[in-house]
Amino acid sequence: MREIEVSQPSEDEIQKLDIGKWSPWECQPSQFQRTYDKEEWFFLIEGKAVIRTEKGGEIIITKGDLVKLPKGIVCAWQVVESIRKVYTFK
Numbered sequence: 001m002r003e004i005e006v007s008q009p010s011e012d013e014i015q016k017l018d019i020g021k022w023s024p025w026e027c028q029p030s031q032f033q034r035t036y037d038k039e040e041w042f043f044l045i046e047g048k049a050v051i052r053t054e055k056g057g058e059i060i061i062t063k064g065d066l067v068k069l070p071k072g073i074v075c076a077w078q079v080v081e082s083i084r085k086v087y088t089f090k
Contacts, residue, residue: 047083
């Protein structure tokens with residue numbers, strides 16, 4: 001089982017999740033580390049990033065990806081291309 005779950009949702013799934021009401025966030029190319037104290041779901045509207053985890057996992061995310069980050073995960077982000085996303089905490 002992967003630490004980070006990534007999918008490419010259909011339009012129906014996007015509507016069912018009510019993604020249009022999630023909070024926006026943008027970031028220019030950069031690197032940073034983050035610990036998630038809550039489960040976060042986000043939908044990448046544009047851009048590209050690499051997310052690396054403490055346990056050695058790595059994932060590349062791009063436009064159209066729906067990502068689920070579990071509570072407690074520690075990630076190192078490398079934003080390769082400016083990103084725009086919308087997110088919610090569960």
